[in-house]
Amino acid sequence: MTAAPVRVLIVDDDDLMRAGLRGVLSSDDAIEVVGEAADGRDAIYRTRVLRPEVVLMDVRMPDLDGISATRELLAAFPQTRVVILTTFEEDDYIFGALTAGASGFLLKRTTPEGLVAAVHTIAAGDSLLSPSVTSRVIERAARHTAAGAHDDSGLDELTAREREVLDLIARGLSNSEIAETLVIEESTVKTHVKRVLGKLGVRDRVQAVIFAYETGLTQPGSDTRG
Numbered sequence: 001m002t003a004a005p006v007r008v009l010i011v012d013d014d015d016l017m018r019a020g021l022r023g024v025l026s027s028d029d030a031i032e033v034v035g036e037a038a039d040g041r042d043a044i045y046r047t048r049v050l051r052p053e054v055v056l057m058d059v060r061m062p063d064l065d066g067i068s069a070t071r072e073l074l075a076a077f078p079q080t081r082v083v084i085l086t087t088f089e090e091d092d093y094i095f096g097a098l099t100a101g102a103s104g105f106l107l108k109r110t111t112p113e114g115l116v117a118a119v120h121t122i123a124a125g126d127s128l129l130s131p132s133v134t135s136r137v138i139e140r141a142a143r144h145t146a147a148g149a150h151d152d153s154g155l156d157e158l159t160a161r162e163r164e165v166l167d168l169i170a171r172g173l174s175n176s177e178i179a180e181t182l183v184i185e186e187s188t189v190k191t192h193v194k195r196v197l198g199k200l201g202v203r204d205r206v207q208a209v210i211f212a213y214e215t216g217l218t219q220p221g222s223d224t225r226g
Contacts, residue, residue, distance in 0.1 A: 005032040006123040009052035011043040011069070012036075012085075013061040017108070021056060021085075024112040031119055038062075039067025045110040047077055054122050057102070059093050067093070067155040071100040078203070081122045083112075103204050104128030127205040155215060157199040163217065169205055170212035 012018045018036050022038050025031045034050045039041040041064045068216040070082045072135040083104040145161040168178045179186040
C-alpha cells in the first residue's frame with residue numbers, strides 16, 4: 001500500500017517565492033502542497049484548517065513574523081513540524097527559530113533536490129540543520145553557557161549510555177553513525193534517542209543539541225567523526 005503524501009503548507013510573503021516552492025515540491029508525487037499563507041497569522045489559521053504535517057516558514061513577514069508564528073503554531077499544534085526557510089543566516093534568527101521549536105532551518109539557496117529531501121526528512125520525525133546553521137547553533141549555545149549557568153537537572157535523569165548518545169547527537173552524528181561509534185544496533189540507538197528526548201522533555205534532536213551545549217555536556221570544537 002502506497003503511503004499518503006506528506007502534507008505541506010508554504011508560508012512566505014513573496015508571491016514568486018511561494019510559487020517557486022510549490023513548483024519544486026509538486027514535482028514529487030510523495031508531497032502534497034495543501035495550501036499557502038502570506039504571513040504568520042494566516043499560517044496559524046491555515047494550519048488549523050488544513051492540518052499540514054510540515055510547514056515551510058519564512059522569517060521576515062508582515063503582521064506576525066516567522067519565529068513568533070512558529071512558537072504560537074506549535075503551542076496549538078505540537079505534532080506539526082516547522083522548517084524555517086529563509087535567506088538570512090543571522091544568529092538571532094537561527095537561535096530564535098530553533099528555541100521556538102522549529103525542527104529545521106534551511107537557507108533559500110538550498111537546491112530543489114535538497115528541499116524535497118528535507119521535507120521527507122522532517123516528516124519522518126528527524127531534524128535538519130544545514131552545516132553553516134549547525135555551527136552557529138553551537139557557537140551561540142557555547143556563548144550562552146559561558147555567560148551563565150543553565151539548568152542541567154535533566155542530565156541527572158539520563159543513564160551513562162544515554163549521555164553518550166546525547167553527546168554524539170550534539171556532535172551531528174546520525175543514528176547509523178552513533179551505532180557504529182558505540183558498536184550497538186541502530187534500533188538500540190533509536191530507543192536511546194527516544195528515551196533521551198522523553199527524559200529531557202524536548203520535542204526533537206534540534207532541541208536536544210541546544211540542551212547539550214547550553215548545559216556544557218558537549219563542548220564546541222570536537223568532532224568524533226574527525
